[in-house]
Amino acid sequence: MSKGRILIAKPGLDGHDRGAKYVAHLLRDAGYEVIYTGIRKTPDQIVSAAIQEDVQLIGLSLLSGAHNVLFERVLTLLSEKGADDILVFGGGTIPAKDIPRLRSMGVRAIFTPGTPAESILQTVSRLLSKPPSGDRGQEAITT
Amino acid sequence: MIPEDIKKAAEAWTEKAVRRATSRSPERSARFETASGTPVERLYLPEEAPITEYDEKLGFPGEYPFTRGVQTTMYRGRLWTMRQYAGFSTAEDSNRRYRYLLEQGSTGLSVAFDLPTQIGLDSDDERCIGEVGKVGVAIDTLEDMERLFEGIPLDRVSTSMTINAPAAVLLAMYIAAAEKQGVPRGQLAGTIQNDVLKEYIARGTYIFPPEPSLRIVADIFAYCTTEVPRWNTISISGYHIREAGATAAQEVAFTLADAICYIETALAAGLAIDQFAPRLTFFFAAHTDLFEEVAKFRAARRLYAKLMKERFKAEDPRSMMLRFHTQTGGVTLTAQQPDNNVVRVAIQALAAVLGGTQSLHTNSKDEALALPTEDAVTVALRTQQIIAYESGVTNTIDPLAGSFFVESLTDQIEAAATAYIAEIDRMGGVVKAIESGYVQQEIERSAYEFGRSIEDKRRVIVGVNEFKSAADPDIELFEVPEEVRAHQIERLNEVRGRRDQKAVKEALDCLRQAAGDSKSNLMPPILAAVHAYASIGEICGVLRESFGEYEESFS
Numbered sequence: 001m002s003k004g005r006i007l008i009a010k011p012g013l014d015g016h017d018r019g020a021k022y023v024a025h026l027l028r029d030a031g032y033e034v035i036y037t038g039i040r041k042t043p044d045q046i047v048s049a050a051i052q053e054d055v056q057l058i059g060l061s062l063l064s065g066a067h068n069v070l071f072e073r074v075l076t077l078l079s080e081k082g083a084d085d086i087l088v089f090g091g092g093t094i095p096a097k098d099i100p101r102l103r104s105m106g107v108r109a110i111f112t113p114g115t116p117a118e119s120i121l122q123t124v125s126r127l128l129s130k131p132p133s134g135d136r137g138q139e140a141i142t143t
Numbered sequence: 144m145i146p147e148d149i150k151k152a153a154e155a156w157t158e159k160a161v162r163r164a165t166s167r168s169p170e171r172s173a174r175f176e177t178a179s180g181t182p183v184e185r186l187y188l189p190e191e192a193p194i195t196e197y198d199e200k201l202g203f204p205g206e207y208p209f210t211r212g213v214q215t216t217m218y219r220g221r222l223w224t225m226r227q228y229a230g231f232s233t234a235e236d237s238n239r240r241y242r243y244l245l246e247q248g249s250t251g252l253s254v255a256f257d258l259p260t261q262i263g264l265d266s267d268d269e270r271c272i273g274e275v276g277k278v279g280v281a282i283d284t285l286e287d288m289e290r291l292f293e294g295i296p297l298d299r300v301s302t303s304m305t306i307n308a309p310a311a312v313l314l315a316m317y318i319a320a321a322e323k324q325g326v327p328r329g330q331l332a333g334t335i336q337n338d339v340l341k342e343y344i345a346r347g348t349y350i351f352p353p354e355p356s357l358r359i360v361a362d363i364f365a366y367c368t369t370e371v372p373r374w375n376t377i378s379i380s381g382y383h384i385r386e387a388g389a390t391a392a393q394e395v396a397f398t399l400a401d402a403i404c405y406i407e408t409a410l411a412a413g414l415a416i417d418q419f420a421p422r423l424t425f426f427f428a429a430h431t432d433l434f435e436e437v438a439k440f441r442a443a444r445r446l447y448a449k450l451m452k453e454r455f456k457a458e459d460p461r462s463m464m465l466r467f468h469t470q471t472g473g474v475t476l477t478a479q480q481p482d483n484n485v486v487r488v489a490i491q492a493l494a495a496v497l498g499g500t501q502s503l504h505t506n507s508k509d510e511a512l513a514l515p516t517e518d519a520v521t522v523a524l525r526t527q528q529i530i531a532y533e534s535g536v537t538n539t540i541d542p543l544a545g546s547f548f549v550e551s552l553t554d555q556i557e558a559a560a561t562a563y564i565a566e567i568d569r570m571g572g573v574v575k576a577i578e579s580g581y582v583q584q585e586i587e588r589s590a591y592e593f594g595r596s597i598e599d600k601r602r603v604i605v606g607v608n609e610f611k612s613a614a615d616p617d618i619e620l621f622e623v624p625e626e627v628r629a630h631q632i633e634r635l636n637e638v639r640g641r642r643d644q645k646a647v648k649e650a651l652d653c654l655r656q657a658a659g660d661s662k663s664n665l666m667p668p669i670l671a672a673v674h675a676y677a678s679i680g681e682i683c684g685v686l687r688e689s690f691g692e693y694e695e696s697f698s
Binding site: 012013014015016017018021022025026038039040042064065066067068069070073093095096097112113114116117118 | 259387
């Protein structure tokens with residue numbers, strides 16, 4: 001039985017997909033159902049895919065520096081569509097200074113380069129064990 | 144001693160001395176391997192082959208099969224071009240960085256464009272939110288290009304441009320900007336990356352499907368042959384394939400498989416091999432496994448020379464020379480303990496130089512976190528200068544030739560790459576191998592294996608899975624403000640308001656017509672549209688209508 005459904009998505013125009021594919025592979029091996037969007041998806045496409053695929057989690061990967069704008073857009077759209085029970089985490093080349101802001105807008109965890117697989121798996125498992133709610137707590141750990 | 148006797152003596156040494164030593168204290172590992180997973184022996188021995196087959200396997204610098212280098216005197220004659228990839232924000236900001244780099248002793252320019260430019264979109268396109276000016280400079284019209292090179296003498300500086308799907312547009316803008324400076328196109332020297340196949344494989348800034356993309360590549364080859372004869376028309380890139388996770392042998396194999404496809408396309412378009420092949424160039428990564436990387440460059444040169452001579456019947460030696468640019472490996476940089484990256488980059492740059500590169504970009508220590516600061520870029524450039532002027536490795540040619548280990552690795556990488564190329568040939572060529580997902584899956588498999596080997600510590604990455612620090616120091620990072628997009632849109636609107644609309648429409652109509660006729664070369668109508676200040680989004684928009692857009696396939 002699947003441990004949960006997760007969408008791994010690449011917002012914006014960035015083509016660096018090594019990390020996204022690695023995390024997708026890792027989560028699949030750990031027993032999750034993972035849908036990978038492929039590169040260059042708009043926030044709209046990502047949110048629609050997440051709703052359509054009925055996922056519990058979205059992992060956004062971005063290495064172009066556009067994370068502040070695009071992660072926020074995904075969160076706003078989720079909320080507009082009444083889908084903010086879907087939790088969002090992110091990864092990529094994201095400077096430490098941007099992390100508090102991303103978390104305060106509702107990104108539950110940020111995985112920066114060098115994060116061990118174990119820590120990603122633990123965080124994902126913790127996020128999925130929370131009962132779905134619209135509340136935007138900040139319990140997730142960033143690394 | 145003849146090799147046969149050496150072999151016997153070595154067996155005796157293994158039986159006695161090694162057994163005694165390892166029984167007292169075992170070796171650190173049961174298996175040693177390169178960064179790409181090739182097994183490494185305890186000791187390499189002289190073999191008959193490199194000596195008796197010297198001519199066939201090594202030859203002399205500047206001569207077939209170019210294993211030892213493409214120039215006769217290599218760095219004794221002229222050092223490699225120190226070419227730092229740079230670009231961010233607006234044309235003015237990037238222009239300042241280029242002037243700084245030239246003042247600091249850079250000997251060529253290398254332009255990084257932002258993602259909207261690379262995908263042929265104007266800055267005001269909805270899809271560009273958050274991306275304008277981020278990973279490179281934003282270019283919408285010729286006016287941005289004029290600003291980008293203001294005060295930089297394009298008759299004396301060579302410029303490399305990392306631009307692929309819309310390479311024809313940016314080349315046209317460069318030609319137009321240079322001509323406005325009074326430099327005729329015949330004098331221009333530089334390179335466009337123009338390698339769209341690896342965009343499908345690994346880098347992601349494709350626009351059109353393979354067939355029209357390859358037509359554009361062939362049009363550029365044909366146009367430059369007569370109009371911009373000193374221009375390198377393509378830089379066939381293994382770099383991004385390696386960054387995506389490929390091994391050293393896969394990097395060589397997939398890059399040369401792409402090369403084969405471009406060459407076949409140009410031949411099918413009616414060009415003669417020795418007419419365009421001398422202008423083909425390559426681009427590889429340099430990672431930290433020093434000997435493997437040096438062997439990789441040597442193997443790539445030998446394999447390409449054979450391919451050009453035997454498969455494509457080239458006669459001009461220049462057609463057989465694999466000339467290449469190198470960039471140190473971005474993926475090897477760590478966000479943890481960023482100062483350590485200076486050391487990694489130094490080793491990688493040394494590998495590129497020992498491997499005979501024609502130009503080199505050294506990464507900055509902060510690039511696992513953001514675009515580099517000016518200080519970090521300066522250290523990266525100084526690293527090249529220290530290798531060039533202090534290390535002494537430039538004083539003789541191909542100094543690692545004859546190393547039993549390096550020659551063995553060179554042979555192994557060549558053999559592994561040859562096998563991959565044969566497999567891709569069997570599939571019907573690289574486009575088929577890309578469309579079926581084969582190439583991408585091979586790379587993903589290597590990337591996953593590499594990642595796992597770090598997770599379970601079979602591979603040590605200093606500061607990441609061993610020798611960790613409690614906390615990393617706060618370092619100053621470079622940042623591109625979000626306002627760049629608004630600024631760029633304002634400027635684009637000004638140009639749109641000022642230009643001759645009728646001329647723009649006519650130029651775009653001509654382009655549309657040429658796009659529909661596969662016998663027409665697209666470069667002249669693109670150049671005309673650029674001159675009329677049509678934007679990159681408008682020009683690529685016309686081509687999108689005619690050619691359609693590529694959709695990634697993946698499993």
